[in-house]
Amino acid sequence: MSEKAEKVKVSREVAEALVFLQNNGESTSDIILEFADRESARHELYVDENFNKAYKLIFNNFEVIADLASALIKGYETEETAEEKVAKKYREKRELCNTNKDDKWEHDAYANGIMFTLFTLGIRIKGVNE
Structure with missing residues (x-):
């Protein structure tokens, strides 16, 4: 075995x-x-x-x-860094906005939540808000 x-x-x-x-x-x-x-x-x-x-x-x-x-x-x-994990999830949700019309609002809200959180905390992540 x-x-x-x-x-x-x-x-x-x-x-x-x-x-x-x-x-x-x-x-x-x-x-x-x-x-x-x-x-x-x-x-x-x-x-x-x-x-x-x-x-x-x-x-x-x-x-x-x-x-x-x-x-x-x-x-x-x-291991992926925290920033890489956030960027990956953000890209995934944005892509789902384009391909999954039924749940577009949910994926858009998730991606917007990521952006809001990063903006509020003053964090910049390449590929997301940079």
């Missing part, structure tokens, strides 16, 4: 940190060893502050080494 393993979900920032480290010569083993040794000050010895920031992001976002290893070996999915 073959079960398809779910990929670990990580934030965009963590995904960017992993890619940065891998693109700058850190192997999967290097990253896992740094995580295992995170209690020491060894990771602070990088001359490049970007390495320190990347490792700190990883240390703060993975609780156990198994999750980090799984992300590095099996791959990971990048």
Whole structure:
């Protein structure tokens, strides 16, 4: 019986940190060893502050080494940011206004509610109100 393993979900920032480290010569083993040794000050010895920031992001976002290893070996999915989720829902509701004439008012009200909320809170989201 073959079960398809779910990929670990990580934030965009963590995904960017992993890619940065891998693109700058850190192997999967290097990253896992740094995580295992995170209690020491060894990771602070990088001359490049970007390495320190990347490792700190990883240390703060993975609780156990198994999750980090799984992300590095099996791959990971990048979670949508709150802004991306709002923009996606807004586009979906606007599209439904054009294709679903029976419930147009409901979808339009939903999309307008998103716009009102963003305006009231002073939030700008590309593709919605920017």
